[in-house]
Amino acid sequence: MIHNIRILGIDPGSLYTGYGIIDSQGDNLKHVASGCIRTNGGEFTRRLQEIFYGVGALLDEFRPQELVVEKAFVHKNADSALKLGQARAAAICASLPQALPVHEYTPREIKQALTGRGGASKIQVQHMVKSLLRLQGVMQADSADALAAAICHAHSRGMRLRLAAGQGGQQ
């Protein structure tokens, strides 16, 4: 009933774009790959290019079926917001040719899904990411955020599938 699905989570940033790929089969989650696309902080177009082709390379190598990007909360700083917007769009545009469904969750929704508390700390989220994916050792913050977004989507998707199955049974 619940099909296996591969999810790519992205935590975009103009200097560091974290990524995390998981396989989700029902409640069972498996870590596939995670890391960070580092742009060299140089010229702006070059940075967009690195994110665009970096995400493109991940899509080619790992063939995820769905993309999840942290929804940008409104920054206080307009300059940061502009850079974040550009990084987000570069990641999403890379997925357009493959017509991947793109899902967005707020940081609060992601924290809620992982720890049960929307106000959880980054450390708590990282701890849950490692625990749910049975990972050891130190985890990079950008990778952890990207994996957290992917896990949040796996949960939310699982819930929707169960609800749909339940509604089907009542008919």
Place this chain on the structure above:
Amino acid sequence: MIHNIRILGIDPGSLYTGYGIIDSQGDNLKHVASGCIRTNGGEFTRRLQEIFYGVGALLDEFRPQELVVEKAFVHKNADSALKLGQARAAAICASLPQALPVHEYTPREIKQALTGRGGASKIQVQHMVKSLLRLQGVMQADSADALAAAICHAHSRGMRLRLAAGQGGQQ
């Protein structure tokens, strides 16, 4: 000496992305096409998609050799800055597969190049765009801004070529 070049100017926005294509041969400028990619204001990913594929279609149809995008000035409103950043990146990412050189000018530089005054009004810029390209009638604001960016680049490029030629002659 001064080769003909086709320039695509883009004035990005999350609802209206203006475009303007000109041919520049030395001081002679020719209007090729201009208009606006209107996103339907719907879901965010869909809007990015419309800009990305809209710019891609212009590149395929008109084969410009260089891309010019208005440099984003820092907005007071962070939410607008985020949306603008996303729209800009979608336009630029569309050009990456064709490896077009991307140039950026501030609104002030564009106004300066067209009217001689960095603080010129939009109406004055539109008037100069129409005059330089020998266009009649009403001009859409987004198209005019995109054409203005392309013209600014044509001027700046012509200046650089003349300077380079002058330096060459002195050697």
